[in-house]
Amino acid sequence: MASSSNTLAEVLLSRRVQEMVVNGEQPVSLYICRDEKDAQNAPISPLAPIPIIDLSLLSSSSTEEELQRLKSALCCWGCFQAINHGIPSSFLDEIQQVTREFFRQSMEEKKKYSKGVVEEMEGYGGDPSPEQGQFLDWQDRLLLTVYPYDLRVPKFWPQNPQSFSEILENYTCKMRMVTKLVSKSMAKSLHLEENCFLEQFGEGATLQARFNHYPCCQRPDIVLGLKPHSDGTGYTIILQDIEGLQILQNQQWLTVPTVPNALFILMGDQMEIMTNGIFKSPVHRVITDKEKVRTSIAVFYTPEKNKEIGPQDGLVNEERPRLFKHVRDYEIIHWEHYQRGMRALHTAQV
Numbered sequence: 001m002a003s004s005s006n007t008l009a010e011v012l013l014s015r016r017v018q019e020m021v022v023n024g025e026q027p028v029s030l031y032i033c034r035d036e037k038d039a040q041n042a043p044i045s046p047l048a049p050i051p052i053i054d055l056s057l058l059s060s061s062s063t064e065e066e067l068q069r070l071k072s073a074l075c076c077w078g079c080f081q082a083i084n085h086g087i088p089s090s091f092l093d094e095i096q097q098v099t100r101e102f103f104r105q106s107m108e109e110k111k112k113y114s115k116g117v118v119e120e121m122e123g124y125g126g127d128p129s130p131e132q133g134q135f136l137d138w139q140d141r142l143l144l145t146v147y148p149y150d151l152r153v154p155k156f157w158p159q160n161p162q163s164f165s166e167i168l169e170n171y172t173c174k175m176r177m178v179t180k181l182v183s184k185s186m187a188k189s190l191h192l193e194e195n196c197f198l199e200q201f202g203e204g205a206t207l208q209a210r211f212n213h214y215p216c217c218q219r220p221d222i223v224l225g226l227k228p229h230s231d232g233t234g235y236t237i238i239l240q241d242i243e244g245l246q247i248l249q250n251q252q253w254l255t256v257p258t259v260p261n262a263l264f265i266l267m268g269d270q271m272e273i274m275t276n277g278i279f280k281s282p283v284h285r286v287i288t289d290k291e292k293v294r295t296s297i298a299v300f301y302t303p304e305k306n307k308e309i310g311p312q313d314g315l316v317n318e319e320r321p322r323l324f325k326h327v328r329d330y331e332i333i334h335w336e337h338y339q340r341g342m343r344a345l346h347t348a349q350v
């Protein structure tokens with residue numbers, strides 16, 4: 001049975017944050033993540049010196065030097081800024097523009113693509129209501145499965161702006177190219193057969209696009225755009241327009257800088273499992289801002305449904321004993337933990 005505070009969460013989640021902002025409403029208690037005293041003492045978050053990797057140096061005749069820079073980025077940070085990925089900057093501008101246009105439309109138009117409040121993941125709205133005691137995120141989002149094609153749910157694909165679907169189709173092709181190159185390069189950087197991660201992900205590996213809209217918030221000191229979490233994916237490819245994303249490194253929150261035309265690529269828990277703990281899946285969050293609206297597009301790359309994944313053979317040996325079991329559909333257990341404000345990685349440990 002739903003508790004009273006869960007009912008309140010459901011009432012709040014049936015409304016859009018964007019609507020509350022337009023009505024001049026202040027965030028109510030369920031959006032508040034910390035008390036004001038803690039907020040006053042919170043240290044400022046410096047920019048994170050996240051390595052920049054030139055993807056053009058990784059294609060075909062990969063240079064060993066760039067591969068080792070990639071490996072080192074993923075061992076230390078679990079993420080990197082990918083430049084020279086082959087996607088024209090004009091196209092990156094276009095997909096960001098059409099995302100902003102989607103969220104600028106009337107509520108009536110956007111609500112044609114509404115998801116259910118309590119459980120449904122895909123569609124327009126907020127994430128399903130978390131467990132009691134967990135706070136809500138100051139954001140609205142549109143989540144769409146884009147690959148494989150037969151898993152798409154067309155009723156959630158916006159008809160307006162009219163170019164939305166075509167641009168997303170094109171972005172899906174580009175993301176597939178990026179995942180192939182990055183998955184192969186990660187394998188090569190660890191001196192493994194180049195297709196080994198692609199084989200673990202499987203032919204039917206899924207790509208989901210999450211369009212995040214973070215409206216302005218009058219209390220950025222106590223309200224977050226997205227709560228701290230690691231991703232349950234294999235890995236995630238993020239396009240951000242302005243700063244706001246932070247990663248936790250040595251117990252300190254650091255801001256991910258915006259690098260012009262870069263894709264920010266972040267390991268999820270399943271890559272940490274497949275690399276037997278060599279690559280890290282970083283905890284991250286999104287902060288809010290009083291004056292600036294933030295838009296990001298996160299593409300989640302996740303192993304095929306029902307497919308078992310586990311530490312790659314060449315990465316388990318006497319010096320490096322097996323840290324993780326084989327798992328299947330890990331993202332489901334990840335989500336159950338996420339809703340309780342917990343990480344799920346320990347459930348995969350041996």
Ligand SMILES: O=C(O)CCC(=O)C(=O)O
Binds near residue numbers: 212240296
């Ligand atoms: O908005 C962002 O930059 C990150 C979003 C994110 O972490 C997520 O959707 O899982």
Ligand SMILES: [Fe+2]
Binds near residue numbers: 230231236
């Ligand atoms: Fe995330």
